[in-house]
Amino acid sequence: MVKKKAALTILSEVFLLLATAILWIPIYYFFIGAFKTRTDIVNFPLAIKPSMITLDNFVYTFTKMKFFSALKNTGIITVVALVAIVVFASMAGFAIARIDRKLFKFIYSALITLMVIPFIGTVIPLVVQSVEIKTYNTLLGGILIQVGWNLPFAVFLYTGFMRGIPKEMEESAYIDGCSMYRMYAQIFLPLLAPVTATCLIRCGIGIWNDYLVSKSILNDAVTPTLMVTIHSFFGERRTEYGYAFAGIIAASLPIVMTFVSFQKYFIKGLVAGAVKG
Amino acid sequence: MADTNTRNDSIKGRNRKYISFERKRTIAGILFLIPTLILCGMFVVWPLITVIKYSFHSWNGLSATMDFVGLDNYKALPSTEGFFDMAKATTIYAFGTTTLIVIIGFIAALALDKKGRYRVNRGFMRALWFFPCLLSGAVVGIIWRIMYTYSNGVINTVLKSMDLTPVNWLETHGVTMIAIIVATVWSQVGMCIIIFMAGLQSIPGELYEAAAIDGANTGQRTRLITIPMMAPSITINVLTTSIMAFKMYELPFTISRGLPGYSTRLLTQRIYFYGFTAMDYGIGSALSVLLIVIITVISLIQLVILRKREDIY
Numbered sequence: 001m002v003k004k005k006a007a008l009t010i011l012s013e014v015f016l017l018l019a020t021a022i023l024w025i026p027i028y029y030f031f032i033g034a035f036k037t038r039t040d041i042v043n044f045p046l047a048i049k050p051s052m053i054t055l056d057n058f059v060y061t062f063t064k065m066k067f068f069s070a071l072k073n074t075g076i077i078t079v080v081a082l083v084a085i086v087v088f089a090s091m092a093g094f095a096i097a098r099i100d101r102k103l104f105k106f107i108y109s110a111l112i113t114l115m116v117i118p119f120i121g122t123v124i125p126l127v128v129q130s131v132e133i134k135t136y137n138t139l140l141g142g143i144l145i146q147v148g149w150n151l152p153f154a155v156f157l158y159t160g161f162m163r164g165i166p167k168e169m170e171e172s173a174y175i176d177g178c179s180m181y182r183m184y185a186q187i188f189l190p191l192l193a194p195v196t197a198t199c200l201i202r203c204g205i206g207i208w209n210d211y212l213v214s215k216s217i218l219n220d221a222v223t224p225t226l227m228v229t230i231h232s233f234f235g236e237r238r239t240e241y242g243y244a245f246a247g248i249i250a251a252s253l254p255i256v257m258t259f260v261s262f263q264k265y266f267i268k269g270l271v272a273g274a275v276k277g
Numbered sequence: 278m279a280d281t282n283t284r285n286d287s288i289k290g291r292n293r294k295y296i297s298f299e300r301k302r303t304i305a306g307i308l309f310l311i312p313t314l315i316l317c318g319m320f321v322v323w324p325l326i327t328v329i330k331y332s333f334h335s336w337n338g339l340s341a342t343m344d345f346v347g348l349d350n351y352k353a354l355p356s357t358e359g360f361f362d363m364a365k366a367t368t369i370y371a372f373g374t375t376t377l378i379v380i381i382g383f384i385a386a387l388a389l390d391k392k393g394r395y396r397v398n399r400g401f402m403r404a405l406w407f408f409p410c411l412l413s414g415a416v417v418g419i420i421w422r423i424m425y426t427y428s429n430g431v432i433n434t435v436l437k438s439m440d441l442t443p444v445n446w447l448e449t450h451g452v453t454m455i456a457i458i459v460a461t462v463w464s465q466v467g468m469c470i471i472i473f474m475a476g477l478q479s480i481p482g483e484l485y486e487a488a489a490i491d492g493a494n495t496g497q498r499t500r501l502i503t504i505p506m507m508a509p510s511i512t513i514n515v516l517t518t519s520i521m522a523f524k525m526y527e528l529p530f531t532i533s534r535g536l537p538g539y540s541t542r543l544l545t546q547r548i549y550f551y552g553f554t555a556m557d558y559g560i561g562s563a564l565s566v567l568l569i570v571i572i573t574v575i576s577l578i579q580l581v582i583l584r585k586r587e588d589i590y
Contacts (some may be wrong), residue, residue, distance in 0.1 A: 006394075006395060008326050009393070009394070009395045009396065010573070012388060012391075013396055013397065015364065015388075016385075016388045016389070016395065016397075016402070019385070020405055020406065022403065023337075023405070023406065024405065024408075025431075025465065025493055026420055026421065026424060027408065027409070027518070029420075029424065030423075032421050042429040042434075043350075043435050043497065045431035045435075046431065046435075079290075087312075087315065088312040088313050089313065091309040091310070091313070091348045092310050092312075092313040093307070094309060095306035095307070095309040095310050096306075096310075098302075098306070099303060100304040101301055101303060101306075104306060104310075104523075107314070111317065114317060114321050114322070116520075116572060116573055117321060117569060117571065117572075118312060118520075118523070118524040118551070118568055118572050118578045119326060119448075119524075120524060120545045120548055120565070120566040120568065121324055121325075121328065121548070121566070121568045121569040121572075122321070122324035122328050122565065122569075123330065123548070123552060123565075124328060124547070124552040124558055124561050124562055124565060125322045125323075125324040125327035125328050125331060125562075127552070127553075128319070128327075128338065128558075129319075129320075129323070129324060134312050134384050144316065144319075144320060146322050147316050147320075148316040148317050148319065148320030149320065149321060149322050151313050151316055151317050152317060152321070155313060179305075180301070180302055180305035180306070180309075181305065184309070188456060205411065208413075209412070209413030209414070209415075209416075210413070211413060211414060211415040211526075211527045212526055212527060215527075216553070217394075227413050227415045227416065228415075230415065230416065230419070231415045231418075231419065231527075231531065234419050244419050244423065245420075247577070248412075248416045248420065248536060249417065251292050251416070252411065252412055252413070252415075255412075256408075256411055259404075259407075259408075259411055260404075261342060263400070263404060267407075267471055271471060271472060272500070
């Protein structure tokens, strides 16, 4: 009986590992492909030998693809948007969680409802709007849209977190004459580290990986972002697989590194957004 | 009597103080909300209202005047080029990705949930399965397009090495749809697994112990405990995955460009086409409203089902 059970466990584990291996074939393929020449990618797609390894693809990507200007643009958009999201969403979440009024409840429900709207459904008026307010083809335009579209989810996260903080703590502070502003800055902000980590990771990955906002609002050569640059570069040189693979690795590295270091917060954020949203 | 009066007075007095304190708090709260309200109002609510407005007008985005045409754009939708192909493709794509992701995700989550001897570290395995979700849709599209290439893509190379006929993945009716569905499943299944695993961990272990004492085998335990207890997670995954599929733009577009013919042109691609290539904002906006309505309906279904379930338990 025990032996049979162990055999079954090992069998199911072998199946799982096999499925995992199949899942990882594309990743393995593009990862080793980035270090091979085009001929080797085509002729020996899944093999790698020390004699094949070359860094030419990376050199080409970094010099010819305008990689660093795209990296700078994506970096600026991501960092500025994240700072704005965290500051505004924590303020809004604080107000909604702590003031027991119909108006605030209504605003909260309205914001939650906005999480449903698909971005592509409003892309046409957004482009018209960005031309009108002169943010078309500027980083500011991209930042504003990212902040606006990420705020509902971020407010949802912060409100949920702050509702879990006991009220007694602030009541004593109010009795001592503490104002709402000081309360937010000195008592709440330090407590928010876990939810802020979740929010940064969840919104950060979306903004860094974004293609559609950049493609429609920043579609000029002046302010390309990473994903748009790689995409259009691949479109121009459809047959140079190695360049595309090298670009993909370089552009995805920051996200992968964050995932590896903060896996716990990552998974927590994903579950929080999905189960209650 | 006198006592009650004084008490009333004191309550009133306290109330007055309380109100002014409350009012101060309300004003502060509104100030705290202003940045969020302005940004969401300008960049989410305003475009949402405008897209509905555009859908009742005829406009090419350039001319100074917009003509009000009532419901004409909506009436014209069925006669726009390839509308029914688009409807068919979008339905097949959404249905196919959702079914496959939920079934594969459920099985994988069950396998990944089991801990114990002879098993590889679960945190590590979960990370491996989640990994593709980290990549941008644009990037996933490029990788799979290269893999599907007819003459020198890795899939056909492997098929040839096994003496099988290579398939023209990107230019065969029906096959290309399967190709984009497989790529989407690959990139999105990790998200579904994470939600299923959270659901599995919330099932109390006592249920399984009790069932084991009563002599239930593994199959019975899965069928009678796991699946009913997982019903909320299944609902969430079915609905969020279908929303994801209706919204998906860059991944399928990068792989197939909507080809061959109209067979993989999804609703999102048609919105982009009318908005930025054909410059027909009226039709593009009518399609956008259609997409928003579809997604809102799915979300409402989700809300109703989950609420109902909360009432029962």
